[in-house]
Amino acid sequence: MRVIKLDKTKLVEYLRSLEEWGEVWGPVRKGEKFVFAKKDPSEFDLTARRTILPPKKFFVPPRFTMFSYRDGRWEEEFDESRRIIFGLHPCDIFGILILDRLFMEHYPDPYYIKRRKNTAILGFSCLPDEKCFCIATNTHSVEEGFDLFFSDVEGEFYLVWVGSSLGDDLTRIREDLFDEDVTEEDIERYIEWRRKRDKMFKTDLDLTGMPEIVEISYKRPIWEKIGEACLSCGSCSMVCPTCNCYNVVDENVFYEERIKRDRHWDSCMFKEYSLVAGGHNFREKRSDRLKLFYTHKLTGFMSQFGKPACVGCGRCVDACPVGINVPNVAKALKGEKVDAIWARGEE
């Protein structure tokens, strides 16, 4: 992989120059949190940790129109905009790689693919906070899935990994800003930075052998306890970078003389999710729905993929009001101490 350097003071200038290729999006502050937004690159917050929504919102927006039906014909509707997303962390990139497998293999999904192909992924290195557990999911270092990846090692330069042909094109938009000369010192600094980062993780989560634990725990009463606390609000699914479930609804837009077929994010935590016509619900109980969610996150999802879909971003930790999240559930299943309202016993 081509690795080059960019003077840190030139980052904003460089990102601005990319506007000739597409809209430039990056992490900006929203209250105490962050979101990816289309702003001037000078407003991007390089200290940003996880954004409220993961980058999946670029490839499958929360709600969008798939088809319009007019005069007896269905017409596809596509989003053709070109976007550059700056500031994706390794966990987010792993999340995208998982969605790629789901949406791009086996009946490729043109809505996803079109947006994906029109989006450049510019990764950015990060240091973990107390909610990050990507070291436990082994998604803290990324080698593919980006066009460019900026590593913020200490010093005056970013190391820039060029991960694709598009990434290479993007560096050539302002070739003058980059320095090809990566020195022995830079490499040493990078290695040192990695060491420092790995030591910063505060999580004690160990997911080794987790699929077996989930498998054997299927009938344990702990699920009922968690189910009692679950608000079925679906926040976990909305913020999870690998949750991909959606619902499809038709709407009669009579005032525009068309019918549209929309697709919107759904969650297996919702009661209606497994309901079939006629009224039978395959997952009547919240605990049953939680089991599905955590099977996907901790054991595997998609038969041909077969790997757990958790990338350790910590968004579920941030989002669940009652502390039902991957680290807590995994620990509870392993009999470790958990600080959550449902784990405290009867008040």
Place this chain on the structure above:
Amino acid sequence: MNPYEMQRARIVRIYRLTDDVKFFQVRPYMGTEVCELNYRPGQFMMISLPGIGEAPFSISSTPSRPGLYEFCIRKVGRLTEKIFELKENAVIWLRGPYGNGFPVEQMEGHDLLIIMGGLGAAPLRSLLLYALDNRELFGKIYLLHGARTPDDMLFREEFLELMHRDDLVCLLTVDRDDTGRWPAYTGVVTELFRYVKGIDPKNTYAAVCGPPVMYKFVVEKLVELQIPKNQILMTLERRMKCGIGKCGHCAIEYIYTCLDGPVFTYWDVLHMKELI
């Protein structure tokens, strides 16, 4: 190619099967010639009406009789209510076929036990007709079909005709017969097993579809007969919004009913916890 794109089709004929089930023959728009439709027994299609929505339906016809798709549809929700209002010649929208379908090639050379209850006749009629159209490829064929009353039995006339054939054993039963004219058995479907004779269990495939309560008792009988667990096939129903492994609704543990099913073996059922 957009896999969500629907194909225009025309309803050629509608028959009422019971109070709440109608049978639709549907022809895709493909010019005038009789088209070969490429599907397997046990597969399903997504049927759409603009503005109302889309849902999966088992195909009841057999690919060995080209030109038409046949669906057996029960009125249970918004979409099926609207489909019921349609007249012959109306346009509906299709995509598919989807799902694994029955492993008919593997089933060749085996005896077949086809056991259906209620709307389970919809997918299994496809397998049955396929086997009858390719009669020389299969060993003995038993059809076991249960319904509440004669009026509730799907494809009653068609199956009653089959009772006269000597190349299959057609066992029909109803829980209750108020007409007094029912020419076949009364009782639950599992009681029909006593008439199943002379099959070679190790060399038999069983295919089961019916209401959730039926599986347990039927499977008990099949296991008693010593049919291998991976030769007991069942086709399952789940909520689906895409049919192509994306929307997630039909997920069972880490598999998708729309891609890995809807036909599963009893062995799958034993090691996948949520199947039945």
Place this chain on the structure above:
Amino acid sequence: MKPKVGFYELTGCAGDMLNMLNCEDQLLSLFDVVEVKSFAMASSAHDEDTELDIAFVEGSVSTEENLHLLKRVREKSKILVAVGHCAIFGGVQISENNWEERLKKVYGDVNFIHTRPIPHEPLGMFVRVDAVIPGCPINKHQFLSAAGKLLLGTMPELYSFAVCAECKWKENECLLMKGKICLGPITRGGCGAICPTHNIPCIGCFGPVEEENVSSEYKLLLEKGYSPEELRNRMKIFGGKVREVK
């Protein structure tokens, strides 16, 4: 044949009717494709004899006259849609039980001559309701979406999940996580999470979401330091008679 439609108000603030009228750009198209037989706020049409295809009814039943009108509308309408919180759940006025006491407090000892008041109830207590458009007030996109479905002769298909889903779509900071009494998780969505988007906690005006987990949210907020009384009061405002707060 255009469907015949009527809009009716029982006891309420007419806020839902106003929101329908607010669909300025789409209202004319709607009136093009339906025949309005009665709509006090928007039309001089006042035909009370024709059978209706669709009746939209706002407000709760709180007088004998209301009840009479509701029954009349039900009889002549193929589809009756309860519009807004009052019609679906009874509105804020049924959150307390001491009806007679409150009536006396407000009106004193008077003789009601025009019509006699009765304890407020949602429509469903008296007649069959075919569809609902929730909210206090309703969201106009949901009204248009429901109207579109009804025009096709099918039932509305509105969001059945809690406010939190749409709130996340808007990338709002979670107010409940920040310790506010936000009723998003126990409230039906469809509002576009408009209050949390403006940093105001959800007060539950779309009514209880199906399968609301009140006890978990209650327990959680108790732990955050709120008093049982405060929580009970907050949860009861839009809880109708379906929400049980321990």
